[in-house]
Structures are given as structure tokens and as C-alpha cells.
Amino acid sequence: MQIAQLRYLVALARERHFGRAAEACHVSQPTLSAGLQRLEEELGARLVLRGRRFEGLTAEGERVFAWAQRIAADVDGLQVDLRAMRDGLTGRLRIGAIPTSLPVVSSLSAPLCAGRPGLELSVLSMSSREIEQGLRQAELDAGITYLDNEPLSGVRTLRLYRERYLLLTTADEPLGQSPEVTWQEAAARRLCLLSPDMQNRRIVDSIMREAGAAPRPVLETNSISTLVDHVRAGVGCAIVAQSWLRPPGLPAGLHAAPLVEPRREHAIGLVWREREPEPLLARTLITLVRRLRREGLLPE
């Protein structure tokens, strides 16, 4: 058996298309086809359902895919680790972060990059579900996501901070001077909210239900800055996480009031998949965050 062939299967299962899978593997399409045939032959089982086009994997194929994914990720881990030992800490650390956590990422990534010139980061804004899947498929090294709302499986976690919720309004709105706003009051406003594929929105919805309210958002988006933009433009109010307002401060002309009744919090933290051996890159991030937390250098 050949590692390349396992990668072919992984690519095919992800792309669901022979040509694109071949491209992803940097080989020609016949090479990928032949490699998969050889793999099927060696394993003595059909893995791919072939009609005139890709039609999915067989049950055996799914099983082999699950293993192959893991094996390929470990081979990558081996190579990254080795390069890190040779050239000092090097390679790309891929972090998936939910949008509301993006403002705190820099307080982790800045000390991480300091003094590690070879280290490269990818910070990807993703939904909590995409993060979970990305970790499982070893496309991410770590995630920053909710810890307590929709439980995760097979991962280790480290709490970073607790998310609190604010109503963001223009200062000249009726609620524009209130020190606190209830969820009930907020629900009655014209609201700009995140789209329902984001866990933040699902949290907001569930708190609303609990408060006996049903918001009818005038605008939905998956970008928080778009949310803020629309508040500033006077489209309506928005419900945002406190963390989002920290770094530059509150934009001029806007007002943010804590949401109460209920005053709810959700833990957000670093999440990574337990692997053995533990990749040096991930290890570095985790020990750094532990140290930051111990020394009280993390916000909130």
C-alpha cells in the first residue's frame, strides 16, 4: 500500500470529483484513477461507486477513508514536526475561530509569533460546526469556539474567556442611553443579527425564546463588521458579543448596553484534538495559552 494512494482516496472523498481530486493531489487524472484502482486491488474491496461519474464511496470505502484521513494527517504531522526540529519552529499553524472570538485572537497570536520568525499562522473565521469538522478532519490544528453550548467530542479544551451580550444601538435611538436593556426590550427593536448557521445566533434565539420573545431580524449576515456597519447606517440595532467592541473601542455615535433578564454568559476557549504524539506546533500554542492564562495576560 502507498501513502499517496490513501491521499488520493481522501482527496476524492472531499472533492467528490476525480479531476478536482487529482488537481488537489498535483497529479494527472489518470494517475489518480489508476492509483485508486490499485488500492482497491490491494485491499481486495471496491471503495468507490463508479457510474459514469463519481457516485460516492462504498461502506468499505467510507471506512478506509476514515483511516486514510487519519494516516495522511499523521504523515503530515511527522513532516511538520521534523522541519520544526531542524529549522526551529516553522510551518503553518491553522486556527479556526468563530467570528465573535476574532478580536481576542491577536492577543494569542502576537506573543506566539514573537521570536518565532519561521512560524506562520492561518486564522480562519469559521462557524463552530465547521471548526468541529475541521478538527476531526485534521484540517485545523486548533479552534476557538464555544465550550459549553453544543458539546464537542474527542477534543481537549482550555477556557479563554466568557462571552457576554450587548445591544448595540445608535446614540439617538430610544434605548440609546440606557445603562441596561432587557432581551424583551431588544426583541421589540428592528434587529440586525447573525445568520442562523452561526452558533452565536442560535444562542441569541434560545435566550430570546427563554425570555418569551421572538425576534424578527431586519437583516441577517455572517459578518460581524457588516452588522456594526448597518447599525451605524441606522438600519437597526444589533446584538453583539462584548469581546467584539474591545480592541478599537466603541465606534463614535454608537451605544452599547449589556443585555439582562437573563444576564447570560457562554464560555469560549481553545479547542484542539488529542493526538499522540502531540505535534510540536500545537503543543507550542497550548503551552503558550496556558502560560498567558496563568499570568493573567488574557482579557476578561
Added chain:
Amino acid sequence: MQIAQLRYLVALARERHFGRAAEACHVSQPTLSAGLQRLEEELGARLVLRGRRFEGLTAEGERVFAWAQRIAADVDGLQVDLRAMRDGLTGRLRIGAIPTSLPVVSSLSAPLCAGRPGLELSVLSMSSREIEQGLRQAELDAGITYLDNEPLSGVRTLRLYRERYLLLTTADEPLGQSPEVTWQEAAARRLCLLSPDMQNRRIVDSIMREAGAAPRPVLETNSISTLVDHVRAGVGCAIVAQSWLRPPGLPAGLHAAPLVEPRREHAIGLVWREREPEPLLARTLITLVRRLRREGLLPE
């Protein structure tokens, strides 16, 4: 990179000898040598310290070994799983069990083998430390060992029963009729105990210390049946786990009394390493044990 080359490294690290490693891989010695050289070349790092003989691995080599071990185990898992899907449950399930747990293994293995003609078992008597290492190195699929005394890491567990301790004597000894014996009293007798590399012995020693006693065993062995033999031969008393006396009953002419002050118990259970995807073989064992426990078919 090539899976075979990773296996060469794993074999070499285990055998610490090129010739034997080659034999273990079913290839010639030059093949293994050349394969390792190519691996070093591809990875761009020396892995093996070469003098005139094998002199260990470099730091990089140790790291690659750790990954390679994992990768090789997963490739095996893939193949075993696939065969299981084709031919029904087949392959060899390797279980390591501490000696005192051996009598209960058959109550697991018998229902496991029933109706699964393709399934083969290896039950290996090992120390708890060997079991821990065997699981880590993927040389075992599961273990039966202490759960609470010397904590395990990176594994999942399922309790089977609680171990209690008895003093085994000949019936004509001074204590040969007592319904109960204190650890203090036992310590004063001529004792036959397991050797100190076994956790059972370390448990006995710690309870003894706690009871303010210090046993001077007249005989040490790593075989429980040898222990019983020597009691029968009149060499002394022995401290054994209750489970050991269950299957054939107490041998004629012997007496077993529960040890009290303190009356101590230690949990013994099934232990397996968390892997993803979960191998079908291990999964079968675990669900079987869960069912047996739920239905109360496990002893004690």
C-alpha cells in the same frame, strides 16, 4: 515516503538490530538498510545513530519513530477492519491482562468467541506497566488492569469488578479456621507474595504500611499458581485476590480468609486506547462487555 520504510524504522527501534529488524519485516538486511537511508534522505534528517553497530536513534529519529508507530498501527487497523467487513469479524484481538484478572477473562472471551468463528484471541499475562506500554505502542487492542491505583493516561476504561484480598493458608495453620484475618496478623506469618514488579504486590505493600506492618516474604514469584502451590506445600501463607479462587473453587486442605483492618478494594476493568476511527474488533469487545455488565452477567 513509503509505509514500508516507516515500518522499517519501527522495527529497528524495537529490535535495536538491523538484521533482526529486517527479519521482523520479512525483507533482507540490505533492503532495510537502503530503505532507512532513503527515508533519511527524503526527510532530510539523520534518524539512526550509526557506528559499527546500531547505537540508537537521534532525537529526530525518536520523533519520527513515535509518528511512524502510530501510522503503522493505523494502517494495520485499516486492513483488519476491511477484512472484518468482507469476511465477517475476523482477525486477532490482543488482550493484555494482569495475572490476578486471568480467571475472569474467560467470562469475557467465551461469549466473545461464541458465534464468531473467524475471531482469534491472544490473552497475554502482563504486568500493569507492560499493559500500559503495550496499549501506547498499539501492540495490544485492550487490557485488563487496575483502574484506580496508579492512574493511566490517554485511555478509556470500563470497570469489571472490585478486587478484594484474602489470606490463603493451609487448614491446619494457626489462622486456618479464622473467618477474618487482619493485615497485622497476616504480616506476622511466613508469607509468599508476588514479586515487586507486579502492581498487586505494590498494593499489598502499601496496605501493609498503612496497617503499620512490614512483611518479610519468605518467597516471591510472578506466578500466582506458584504462589498457591507453595501454600499447599506448607512453605507459608499467601495473599491472593478473591477472583483467583473462583473458577475451580478453593483447593482441598486450604483455607481462605478475607483480610480486614483495613478492608480494601481496588477496581479492575477493561482498558483500551481511544482511537479514531475506532477499530471494529475493539468496538465489538467493548460493546460486548458493556452488555454483559448491563445484564449482570459479570462476576462480583
Added chain:
DNA sequence: TGGGCATGATAGTCCCGCTCTATCAGCTCG
């Protein structure tokens, strides 16, 4: 109904690299 396009399999060829046997070189030990 027929042309164009998308998709994946086949054919033919090249050559890399894995494997073997045979042999060499250096160290250790009697």
C-alpha cells in the same frame, strides 16, 4: 436527434526506486 461538453477509463511508454544476492569493511573477542 445530433453537436458540444463533462467525466472518468484505457492505452502506450518511460523510468524511478525497491528488492534481491553477493560481497566488502570494521569492530570484538577468544
Added chain:
DNA sequence: CGAGCTGATAGAGCGGGACTATCATGCCCA
């Protein structure tokens, strides 16, 4: 100093993985 052990090197054979070019089929739309 010679025997034995250990690992590296040399040279030959061949399997299989990679490429380009082409084919077969299905689908869409005119």
C-alpha cells in the same frame, strides 16, 4: 591473528507509478 558479527555497498532485475493522448459514455440544449 583469525573467526564471527554487524552493517554498508555493488550490481541486476522488475514492478508499478507517472505522464500524454485518446476513447466511451452520459447529459444538456438546440
